[in-house]
Amino acid sequence: LIFPYSRGFEPWNQLLIIWQTFWVVLVAYSGWSSPFELAFKKVAVEGLLPLDIVVDASFANDILLTFFVAYSDKSTYLLVDDHKKIAFRYVIHLGFPMDVASTVPFQTIFRIFDGKKQGEDVFGFLNLLRLWRLRRVNKFFSRLEKDIRFSYFWTRFCKLICMTLFAVHSVGCLYYWLATHYHTAENTWIGSNVTNFQERSISLGYTYSMYWSVATLTTVGYGDLRAHNTGEKIFSIFYMFFNIGLTAYLIGNMTNLIVHGIARTFAMRDAINKTVRYASKNILPEGIKEQVLAHLTLKFRTAELQQEEVIGDLPKAIRCSIAQYLFHTTLENTYLLKGVSEDFLVQLVSEIKAEYFPPKVDIVIQNDIPTDFYIVVSGAVEVVTYKNGMEQFLSKLESPGLFGEVGVIFNMPQPFTVRSKRFYQVVRISHHHFKQLLQPLNADGKIILSNFLQH
Amino acid sequence: LIFPYSRGFEPWNQLLIIWQTFWVVLVAYSGWSSPFELAFKKVAVEGLLPLDIVVDASFANDILLTFFVAYSDKSTYLLVDDHKKIAFRYVIHLGFPMDVASTVPFQTIFRIFDGKKQGEDVFGFLNLLRLWRLRRVNKFFSRLEKDIRFSYFWTRFCKLICMTLFAVHSVGCLYYWLATHYHTAENTWIGSNVTNFQERSISLGYTYSMYWSVATLTTVGYGDLRAHNTGEKIFSIFYMFFNIGLTAYLIGNMTNLIVHGIARTFAMRDAINKTVRYASKNILPEGIKEQVLAHLTLKFRTAELQQEEVIGDLPKAIRCSIAQYLFHTTLENTYLLKGVSEDFLVQLVSEIKAEYFPPKVDIVIQNDIPTDFYIVVSGAVEVVTYKNGMEQFLSKLESPGLFGEVGVIFNMPQPFTVRSKRFYQVVRISHHHFKQLLQPLNADGKIILSNFLQH
Amino acid sequence: LIFPYSRGFEPWNQLLIIWQTFWVVLVAYSGWSSPFELAFKKVAVEGLLPLDIVVDASFANDILLTFFVAYSDKSTYLLVDDHKKIAFRYVIHLGFPMDVASTVPFQTIFRIFDGKKQGEDVFGFLNLLRLWRLRRVNKFFSRLEKDIRFSYFWTRFCKLICMTLFAVHSVGCLYYWLATHYHTAENTWIGSNVTNFQERSISLGYTYSMYWSVATLTTVGYGDLRAHNTGEKIFSIFYMFFNIGLTAYLIGNMTNLIVHGIARTFAMRDAINKTVRYASKNILPEGIKEQVLAHLTLKFRTAELQQEEVIGDLPKAIRCSIAQYLFHTTLENTYLLKGVSEDFLVQLVSEIKAEYFPPKVDIVIQNDIPTDFYIVVSGAVEVVTYKNGMEQFLSKLESPGLFGEVGVIFNMPQPFTVRSKRFYQVVRISHHHFKQLLQPLNADGKIILSNFLQH
């Protein structure tokens, strides 16, 4: 698996990521098997031995690999791919001796030299060194949490489940180990329920261990399996203490996820509720109330389209590129801006604001002070006028229609009301910005004026 | 129940909503009966059979209905009511085969063909397919949560209770089923307490199941009913694991609801506390302290009337409509604005700000720089002046009284102090805006000036 | 206790509040005694009877009183003290019949007519009607929570404890009642532990009840006292269900209180941490680092003195009064403003900003652009100048010293550095505002100029 890479792997190398993901599976197996083999020695010697050797080999492989993976320097934010630096950084780090120690198959080595099939406890405990590898699983989850391609909720959820399962499994196995090492089997938590429990099947022993472990973790505490001697009592005390912390941690995380998940619904409900209360306290007419509700509902449904909020914090150059991409064609095709210089268009585009309107909402109302004019990007609007209190339909505009420009150019109250017909998007150009842009560009000013007059 | 609608139902059709609500009741029954019939087979064959057939028929009906309900397209936000599109969308969806499978009454069909009254387990488990329908209950609650006509707290509360009840009920029934299928009845959780439990009444069995289930869920774990064989132990382990998650979820939701519910009280207390501490650190006189407290208390009591906060985010056209509706009449009747053009009024209305004052609070104080003038909308104010340190009462103003205009027009410090007499509302017109509006409207300027002079 | 008030009590009448507080004690007693008397009938007939009669009389009194207490109308925010309206509002309300029903001493009346000392269950349950009164305790706590004179934390804490105690007590008593009414005493939760439990002392029975109730609520569930018959099992199921909700509610409230209580510490730590990280990343010199930390620490220690944040949202008139009260004298005594007109001072005061500085921090630095000048309110500053890179001490200023005015008046870079000597407060006057104010007040301008030149 180690290629003669001249300058080291980049940390985001595709092969490396696949290997690391596979590696996590191996580590998960290690985390499960180490305590299990300690408690049920027969397994370690027979069933799982070949698998253990394969896993250990993979880990040895991984240690070698670490010497070839470039890392990102913390102060300069640059990638270091010099072999010597990588090696030096890894070797002086605490992790290196621990990585090695967690990989050496002590038991197998001993057995080769000694020749006896002894499943002695010392090797069982040396095996627990392999749990050191779990440190990397934690890193793996941290990376996933920051990766927006994965749902934070499910990443966190899996992590919590893995943590809990590992705790329950380890403690159950250690508790079983305690029972097998007590002098009188009848006076142990399992021996007092199952006679000759050591001669029964592994699956029975494991079920009992897990049952006790889960029942204690969840604080159900049926009381059928319980500490019978001082050693077990002390072990239980520590486990129960640990459980308070774990439970609090689980609940805290869940609360956090729920609070975050519901925040948007709350925000929407609060905004709408506030407006509805305002409307009913002031006895606003139904028409206005409906426009307000339609606007708010649309705003929350199209939250991901709200240009201002989303890209407002980006640097100016990026914002310009986006606006250019989205609205340049529309502006070019508008009658008023036909033939103006490219420079003027570029500058104008960077000043416009995009807005969405639900159907049947007034955008410009008659007699309003002209502060902006609008270009239809999608959807359609209708232009109406009020004469003697009667509403008269004048025309219908579709993209790239322009409205509000009469008021802006003549600096007079808007002569028409403009109302949206379908869900649609407009860009708004500020009166103020428009005039400011025009001043130094006389040629464009003349083109615009002649466009307007011809229209 | 299916009418020959030519273009499909609209999703907000009244009849449809009634039907869907009724449907939720049926699904709730399904959720309850499926595990129950699995555990207590006698019931399935006798008592509940007719009801089951009715429910299955209703579900078949609902599947048909789905072909006639229009849906909202996700990208265009438009309603699709074309029969072919609706059908195509439904049939290619995973939901369709599951809907069908959860509706076919396998047991009844089998019995018709076979002729025997066999309550075999396979049918019990096939019945569990009906739980698929619960998916729709989840959707129902999601819709309710977004519907501002229903309290979020109680919707969520009901949902959590339903979830918990369903979990407890299902697990209890499955646990009973486990006991009835173990070879030695004495070595089961219920058989070790109740001899011949299978011949006892269904209600006794159900009570025991629920008692164990609830005692385990809540982690009370009395220990009187507990797993007696390996199968039951494994089942308990999974249930207890699930319970950690469920408990954390319940607590997380409750915390969220409480945090949200109390947020407003906290905000109020914090604001008032901060001000009181400021006042006492600076040893402010009692009079000022009381004005501050009165203002803050009013602000939080009339939070739903705060125009700025509530409608500040709405588009300009809607805000204008609201201001027009609320304040147009008051402005029209003010002496200063009598006879001005409608255009001017419309523009002025859209620039005004509404404010509320508690009783006995100064709004304008003598010698202050004139930045705004005020029109009384409701309540009353009194105008006083200080001469040689003595307060002299000058007059009392009620709606549509005007004050502060002398300072604004002559651009001199306010000559009077104006104090609120009762809880009331004013509109504030900015000096700056007022002048800006007047400039291009000479005729109106003259009318206002002559109004002012006549007054 | 009822005085012939002509227009009804005001709700904040001192006597009324004392009475209501006393009343809460009585209600608490009712809440405790009603379930207790149901379970332990002997007590109801003997020990507590006189007390019950007194309490019932007080409640009758309270019902009468309600007819005389004015209330605040919800739409007009006005106090209604018309007897007829008060009575009408109370009588048509659901509360009235329930209040009456919860006050009539059914048992005593029955005994008077019947003559027998029968403690029948029906009266025990009628007694539970008194729990209706607890509704008012809830209102009492809601009022306390909004009253800033009481700590929110402790109010909420007491409320939660009261709720929990009441739940535990009521359920314990009902559980005991269940045991006393089961046909075979040996097959009840208490009878299986204590033979002839009904002849034992009340205190023993109550202890057992409470012990079971608490052990179940807290989900400890030792299992020594547990349901022995179907009735008790069903009762336990409901109680355990209720407990999930109660526990979640308690935890949710506690979390909320903690989150709120720690928010300020978090804000402080975050702000300081952020700055320290910035300083160390940019390797800022120690001197600047210390000034920054001193500033931040002071800012959080004197949070209640931060004028801007605290009174920024108040209406302008109130803000003016406060500034007038705090800074008028200081301004008057400043050499530059001696002899200027009162009008000018009033206007200037309303434009100033107050700021606090820790010791040894630069306020004005040499060559800085003059945007503000400062008046020392308390503490002292020293004026230094840099010549050829050497710091030269020039003078020390105490209240009402003025600095930064040279740069402002001549519109040139600040000629001196000014550094704080002790923790102190300055007011800052903006260059811009100052000039704006001076323009229309020529006389004052001349006075200031002559003041400056004389100085």
Next chain:
Amino acid sequence: LIFPYSRGFEPWNQLLIIWQTFWVVLVAYSGWSSPFELAFKKVAVEGLLPLDIVVDASFANDILLTFFVAYSDKSTYLLVDDHKKIAFRYVIHLGFPMDVASTVPFQTIFRIFDGKKQGEDVFGFLNLLRLWRLRRVNKFFSRLEKDIRFSYFWTRFCKLICMTLFAVHSVGCLYYWLATHYHTAENTWIGSNVTNFQERSISLGYTYSMYWSVATLTTVGYGDLRAHNTGEKIFSIFYMFFNIGLTAYLIGNMTNLIVHGIARTFAMRDAINKTVRYASKNILPEGIKEQVLAHLTLKFRTAELQQEEVIGDLPKAIRCSIAQYLFHTTLENTYLLKGVSEDFLVQLVSEIKAEYFPPKVDIVIQNDIPTDFYIVVSGAVEVVTYKNGMEQFLSKLESPGLFGEVGVIFNMPQPFTVRSKRFYQVVRISHHHFKQLLQPLNADGKIILSNFLQH
């Protein structure tokens, strides 16, 4: 340990802080030993007696010391080091008699006078007065929580663990004490399990006590050790009540810590998610999408470098010092500003903004309106131009390169696009500020112009 300090210790004296930390260890011992000696009297008389005397002596020492430690006055924020004031403040405080009472070794005194080795309960309870000292441990933790040198998470975590351990230990000891004082040993919680428990080893008794105490606190409640008489039942009830509160407090704290710890990850994910959704809804081209993501990722990775956010709230003088320190040299070396007066540089530095850009992002785009010009502080940029749609590389700039100045000085659209090559920092100088600064400094204006022309 008491030196003849003439003016009292300052509270941040190094020796004092070491002493106080050592003191906390002694208090921790007191907290552990007081309940332990009450329960296991043999220990108090034999093993721990010398240690107790040493601890008491240290406490006496501390009381004396308190008279010499200066304190900070609450209203003036000044340090009071007058001996009389310190003594007066301490003596009139409730703490003084309690401190003394918690230090006197009543038992030892009594034994000296009486001569008998009586470990009577009254002395055991008098010993509990020593728990008063724990009040100071609380203060110690409060101080640590506000000290940014220590992680808040771990400080809080230790505090919670200490609290829980202390509660468990105390309650366990008191429960054991209850058992030793009950008339029939067989009818106690421990006596019913262990015959002659009083003659067994202390470690056995302590293990049983702790086992019960932890099992009850965590609500596991196995039921093997449980209350056997009324006294124990009542004690258990109170303990279980207390446990609800403690558990809720632990969970609340954990939730708070988690919510706070994850807040930044959430903020990052939300911001990126929002932008990604916007980009995909608007089908932005890959190039722009990548620039946006690179910008956002960098922003969160370099959050501690964001000048605006971090130092924006500091007073102007401090902000100037920082900008001066960071950017003065860079500005001085820029060709355009060579030879300008120091005054001008100082003023310019205080107006600049620092920004970071990821590699390959456009900073200035061609034809953009010139609002700012930029100076490269670190990293490098490349200048390109578009001609006939082709990109032409013009030059590469490194620190202290200047770009965007052509547009600013001639007030014309930017003639080039400038793109970052490596992660780097620029300072941005606003067009507007630059011109404003130049006006009154004619000499500098000429220098800059000649610099520009020579270039």
